[in-house]
Amino acid sequence: MSSGKIIGLVASLGIVLLLIFMLVQETSTKKALVVEQKVEQPAPKKTIKTEEEEKLEELKKQASVSINNSVSQLYSLRCKACHGSEGQGSQVGPSIKGKSVEYILSKLDDYKNNRVTNSLMQGLLTNATQEELNTLAQEISSFK
Numbered sequence: 001m002s003s004g005k006i007i008g009l010v011a012s013l014g015i016v017l018l019l020i021f022m023l024v025q026e027t028s029t030k031k032a033l034v035v036e037q038k039v040e041q042p043a044p045k046k047t048i049k050t051e052e053e054e055k056l057e058e059l060k061k062q063a064s065v066s067i068n069n070s071v072s073q074l075y076s077l078r079c080k081a082c083h084g085s086e087g088q089g090s091q092v093g094p095s096i097k098g099k100s101v102e103y104i105l106s107k108l109d110d111y112k113n114n115r116v117t118n119s120l121m122q123g124l125l126t127n128a129t130q131e132e133l134n135t136l137a138q139e140i141s142s143f144k
Contacts, residue, residue: 055092074132075139078124087143097143105137 049057059081071085082093089095096104111121112128125133 058091072139074135087140096140099141101137101141104140108133
């Protein structure tokens with residue numbers, strides 16, 4: 001046999017051995033993955049909800065309730081989730097029924113201008129116009 005054929009035969013044999021080695025490695029890796037998958041994972045810890053998370057959950061529930069057509073879209077967007085469909089209040093926001101226009105307007109202005117600390121109310125009212133505040137005060141004062 002010539003030296004060229006011997007080199008080609010050795011190279012071919014080396015390649016075949018390399019392929020067999022790679023197949024063996026791949027098979028053992030797959031077996032290891034199957035074993036890992038069979039190992040039971042510990043049950044996830046139950047998380048304790050904070051008071052804020054519970055309030056947010058309550059707001060989501062209230063927001064998913066069908067829209068009451070007797071209130072304006074402005075009230076529905078800014079007030080209804082916390083104060084209820086007719087101002088009756090909830091776990092999140094107090095009742096605002098039976099209050100005068102002047103009282104409501106004063107409170108809305110206090111929240112908007114951060115004279116009463118309430119980040120939720122301030123966030124809802126920061127960009128509200130005076131016309132919107134007047135409209136809300138008129139509507140809320142009509143809740144009996």
